[in-house]
Amino acid sequence: MFDMMEATRLEKLHVAFDPATGLRAIIAIHSTRLGPALGGCRYLPYANDESAVRDAVRLAQGMSYKAALAGLRQGGGKAVILRAPHVDNRGALFEAFGRFIESLRGEYITAVDSGTSSADMDCIAQHTEHVTSTTSGGDPSPHTALGVFAGIRASALARLGSDDLDGLRIAVQGLGHVGYSLCEHLAAAGAELLVSDLDSGRVQLAVEQLGAQPIASEALLTTPCDILAPCGLGGVLTPSVVAQMRCAAVAGAANNQLAHVDVADELEARGILYAPDYVINSGGLIFVSLQHQGETLPAITAHLAKIGSRLTEIYAHAQADHRSPARVADMLAERILCG
CATH class of the missing domain: 3.40.50.720 (NAD(P)-binding Rossmann-like Domain)
Structure with a gap:
């Protein structure tokens, strides 16, 4: 894992597990040199934890490059939630993810990505302001x-x-x-x-x-x-x-x-x-x-x-x-x- 972080110059890798909702989440923060890390949240099934981490790290690096060349005051990050075959309460799961984001104190801002929707972002927004792509925000x-x-x-x-x-x-x-x-x-x-x-x-x-x-x-x-x-x-x-x-x-x-x-x-x-x-x-x-x-x-x-x-x-x-x-x-x- 640390070899991957060194190779990509990843700053931080955060993980969270919430037994009550089944949340298994990874947030990769590649760079905050230009500003808070911004990147979408993927909600997909993965073959294993390593595949999920690798996906988050690779995409976070790409977001840093994208923000830098776009002239934005943002760093690059990416979140991955491992999708289970069955979830009792999707809303509760994304609310738990919102609490996870809030614990990072503005270091990471999330957005819609593969497998997530504006409705999911609305659930996240109940617990943190560090979220975009909500229903009121509009489709990017x-x-x-x-x-x-x-x-x-x-x-x-x-x-x-x-x-x-x-x-x-x-x-x-x-x-x-x-x-x-x-x-x-x-x-x-x-x-x-x-x-x-x-x-x-x-x-x-x-x-x-x-x-x-x-x-x-x-x-x-x-x-x-x-x-x-x-x-x-x-x-x-x-x-x-x-x-x-x-x-x-x-x-x-x-x-x-x-x-x-x-x-x-x-x-x-x-x-x-x-x-x-x-x-x-x-x-x-x-x-x-x-x-x-x-x-x-x-x-x-x-x-x-x-x-x-x-x-x-x-x-x-x-x-x-x-x-x-x-x-x-x-x-x-x-x-x-x-x-």
């Missing part, structure tokens, strides 16, 4: 999608010479809240949409409402297109997939798109531009962070608009250094966090 997904849309335009400009998306073939994998909202922006901009999702109903909705072309999930990643936008599960860009990809750029909302960091170098070698995921998908974090700090919606929207220019700067660095944008983004984030 549209803001994530807006930032990804800006990032796709910046990526098109860098690789194709224009940020005009009219007529471009853009393949979107994953039509959840973020993916579908992104498709709405892309369709309005005149892009030709190729879509896939494990939920056939979501695909049919995109076909009927947005004129999208459905593609089988297993085929979409290697379908010829101008820009590929992974917006579902992470780890989809593997060496074997990259070898078969036929696109000019990858710019999507999914977290941890690369199976491992060396895949970024393989994309670079093939001339495929890669938008570092924690830069392009930072819109949701920007929204919840600035909202929690009391900023107005116009101020939040103005901050979101900077995602495109931030990517443009990273692309310029990468081109000058003959390196992958992913490597450059890591370097810049570490420079901010570590000095």
